[in-house]
Amino acid sequence: xxxxxxxxxxxxxQIPAGCVTTYGAIAQYLGIKSGARMVGYALNKVAETEIPxxxxxxxxxxxxxxxxxxxxxxxxxxxxxxxxFIDDFQVDIEAHLWNPNxxxx
DNA sequence: ACACTGACAAGTA
DNA sequence: CTACTTGCCAGTG
Numbered sequence: 001x002x003x004x005x006x007x008x009x010x011x012x013x014q015i016p017a018g019c020v021t022t023y024g025a026i027a028q029y030l031g032i033k034s035g036a037r038m039v040g041y042a043l044n045k046v047a048e049t050e051i052p053x054x055x056x057x058x059x060x061x062x063x064x065x066x067x068x069x070x071x072x073x074x075x076x077x078x079x080x081x082x083x084x085f086i087d088d089f090q091v092d093i094e095a096h097l098w099n100p101n102x103x104x105x
Numbered sequence: 106a107c108a109c110t111g112a113c114a115a116g117t118a
Numbered sequence: 119c120t121a122c123t124t125g126c127c128a129g130t131g
Contacts, residue, residue: 036126
């Protein structure tokens with residue numbers, strides 16, 4: 001177990017409500033070039049934890065990981081955060097995009 | 106050590 | 119926007 005997952009978790013947990021981000025944004029924040037796959041892989045293992053993985057979508061704004069959540073939990077939760085949906089399982093990524101690199105804490 | 110899979114991204118057509 | 123190809127890294131058998 002490398003610290004890789006830890007980085008992903010910390011970043012995802014910092015995503016403000018009503019905002020979404022992409023795997024690529026997280027990957028870049030971690031300094032990876034194409035670790036987007038690893039990000040999704042890591043989130044899969046924490047889909048049932050306190051990690052708000054539902055705020056992480058792919059570059060197309062699609063809720064790719066909805067299948068790993070019970071029922072439509074992912075979609076409904078985002079809607080509760082007032083996230084704009086342009087489709088039942090696709091959010092307006094450009095309207096709610098949150099980039100961790102701009103936070104830089 | 107080898108092969109396959111995976112919540113993907115970026116580029117090109 | 120869609121469809122196809124390449125790259126990339128970790129986990130599992």
